[in-house]
Structures are given as structure tokens and as C-alpha cells.
Amino acid sequence: MDKNLIIDIVKGSIAEELEIEKGDFLISIDGIKINDCIEYRFLETAEQLELEIEKKTGETWIFEIDKEMDETLGIIYENALMDEVKTCRNKCIFCFIDQLPKNMRKSLYLKDDDSRLSFLMGNYLTLTNMSDHEIDKIIEYGISPIKVSVHTTNPALRRLMLNNKNADKLMKTFEKFRDTRIEIDCQIVLVPEYNDKSELSKTVLDLFNLFPVIRSAAVVPVGITRHRQGLPGIRGLTKVECRESIRLINEMQIRFLEEKGTRFVYLSDEFYIKGDLELPDYMEYEDFHVLDNGVGMVRVFEREVDEELRKIKKKRIEKRLTVLTGSLAYDFMCEITAKICDYFKGISIEVIEIKNDFFGRDVNVSGLITATDIINQTKDRLGSNVLIPDNMLKKDENVFLDDITLIDLEKSLGISVKPIEVNGHKFVREIIGE
Structure with missing residues (x-):
């Protein structure tokens, strides 16, 4: 994308002071054409930068800016990503979007798997369509935290559940982040008779062995709608299975707390409500890193x-x-x-x-x-x-x-x-x- 349309300016910002306006275009920062929001965010952190703007009149303005490292320019763009959304190439057996009825809003059917949305909006990605160049970019720019849908660390099972031949490379990808500043929050959608019980235990332990790069893992129950015609025959968790999962995770939390001082893995509130058991106390959720998964929302x-x-x-x-x-x-x-x-x-x-x-x-x-x-x-x-x-x-x-x-x-x-x-x-x- 050569030019990025500016749709708003934050009041009191650098951009407002420079009289940058809605309808102007961002051309470059330090002579670099902006490819996406991650590049923009990285370049924006510089204490000294050169900003090239094309005014809506067609004039080109160039600004030399001195600012604090954590001070943003205060520009809001028409496309927050500054690029096309990378869509999901998986065909997960539990995908909720595949279970939507017809004739809903078109935007609901978009399956994104974009690391930039993980950074900007907290969306979860599977890493199956991420190139080595993109991983290097995340590390170089310090994009953190990122949210990853793991589901299982068993390579064959992950290929089956995500229906993607590249799904088995997850742990190799995680290893690349081991000695970096990146932090990762993981999600496990629990599907009975697939990735539960011993498979769940193995997955959580594998992730814990990458702590503190992987800082937390959330386990959520699979969501099943009545619109599963033509989709794999999976089911939701029973009350007994919810209780079994709670027992398993509780045991692992005790071990992790002794070893690293963190419980690391957390179950969504739905497990306790469906299992008819008391939710953990507020303090047991620690930093609430995975609140967006319905983990600790009640407390x-x-x-x-x-x-x-x-x-x-x-x-x-x-x-x-x-x-x-x-x-x-x-x-x-x-x-x-x-x-x-x-x-x-x-x-x-x-x-x-x-x-x-x-x-x-x-x-x-x-x-x-x-x-x-x-x-x-x-x-x-x-x-x-x-x-x-x-x-x-x-x-x-x-x-x-x-x-x-x-x-x-x-x-x-x-x-x-x-x-x-x-x-x-x-x-x-x-x-x-x-």
C-alpha cells in the first residue's frame, strides 16, 4: 500500500500540533514506505524521525520530529493494519465460524490468522501460515505479547485438528522465540476424545517448559452450535469431563506454582459453572493475562x-x-x-x-x-x-x-x-x- 489515508487525529497529539488533518495521507517515515501497522509502530517509537505527509490538496509536507520514545504521533488510519488481512488457511474441526448459519453479516465469516491482529487487537493465531521472515520481523520489532491458538502440541493430532499440513511445526516455531523479549499467551480449545486428558496434560507441560516466553495458557471448552451439518462429529464437554479437567489442571497448577511461582495454566469460568464447582479465588488468576478467554471474568x-x-x-x-x-x-x-x-x-x-x-x-x-x-x-x-x-x-x-x-x-x-x-x-x- 503506497499511501495510508488518515481518518482522524488524536486531540493534543503531535499530529494535531503539526496541523496534519483528516483526509491527508501518510507517505513514509524516515524515507521508508510503510508496509503494515507493525512496521509503523516500530518506526513511530524513534525519538527523532522524518515524517512525509501528502496533504489532501496534493502538497507534500515533510516534518522533522523530536519526541519521547513512548509518545505516539496521534494519527488514526482508515485501515488499522495498513495492509490486507491474512486469512486463515486451516479447517479446524471445531471452528466456530464454520458453524454459523447463513445470511449473517459478511464480516462474521472472515477467518483471520494475522500476527498483526494478535498484537493490535488480541486476536489468536495458529502460526500455520507464518513465514520465517514474518517470525524474524516479530522478533526484530519486539511485537509482544502475541496470542497463539495451540490446542495440542502433538504434531499428528494438531495436523488432524487444524486440518493443515503445516500445523505440526508449532514447537519448532516456539523455539525461535525462546531467547527473545517476546511473550506469548496460549489458548487450548478442549475437544472431548481429541485433545483432553493425557493429551491435555502433555500439551500444558510442553508449553510450561517454554516459560517465561510462553507466560500463560488458557483452556476453554469447545463451542458447539446447531449448525454443524457436514462438519466433523464432535460434541461438547459433559459435567463429569469438566470436573476431570479441573482436577487435572489443579494438580498441574500446584506443581507449576512450586517450580516457577506461577500457576501458568487456567481454565475458563465455563468449566466451573458447567461442572457445578466453586470458581477459584480472585488472587488465583494472578495477572489475568487470558481474561479475554473468559478466564476469571466472574471474579x-x-x-x-x-x-x-x-x-x-x-x-x-x-x-x-x-x-x-x-x-x-x-x-x-x-x-x-x-x-x-x-x-x-x-x-x-x-x-x-x-x-x-x-x-x-x-x-x-x-x-x-x-x-x-x-x-x-x-x-x-x-x-x-x-x-x-x-x-x-x-x-x-x-x-x-x-x-x-x-x-x-x-x-x-x-x-x-x-x-x-x-x-x-x-x-x-x-x-x-x-
């Missing part, structure tokens, strides 16, 4: 609510609200809202569980709830104050997975619906109206 939200309640004086508030949530968090949200109602007398909160008929009842997280299911299950039974977690909507857009907008949902229900961030502090403040 974080609970801690945030408790902290917020301690800040606010008890008072009586006459108010009625309804909170919509998925099946997985339903019991927890009932407990949390009961605590809030007990603290603020006069508040009444009804929590409604939205069962996932769109994807199938085995899909239980709030982030995969559709407007269709909300309408079908709540029409004519909601009050005026309705709250939903904002992860039901596309980031930065008020549209659900089934392409129904928030406005359309409100019209269908005849009430206003307010999305709120999944954050305990903000949840409490929203409920009491502050």
Missing part, C-alpha cells in the same frame, strides 16, 4: 461490584430494572443483583435468562445472544429500564449478530434498551443512576 466483575459498593453510602432508591443475560452467567447475575438490591433498599432487579435458540442451547454466553432471541423470549414482559451487556453488540456499532440494530430491537419491544460495558463499577453506577 473480576464480582470484585468490581464489591469495590464500587464500598465507595457508596447505603441509601434507599425506588427503582425497577431488568437485566438480560445468557445462560452461563444467569445464576451469577442473580447473586450479584441480589447483593445490590440488599445494599440499596427499594431497588428491584429482575434478571432474565436468554436461551440461545439462534445458535443452539449449548451456546450459553451473552456475547452470542441475538436480537431475535431477545424479541422472541421477552416481548410484552419487560419494564421500562432494560439493561444488556454491550458485548451483545458489534464493537463500536449498535448491531447484533443477526444484523438487527439496537434501534430495531427497541421498536420491536416498544421500550428503550441500554447497553452497558461489562464492568462491575459501571454496572452499579448505572443501576443507581449515577
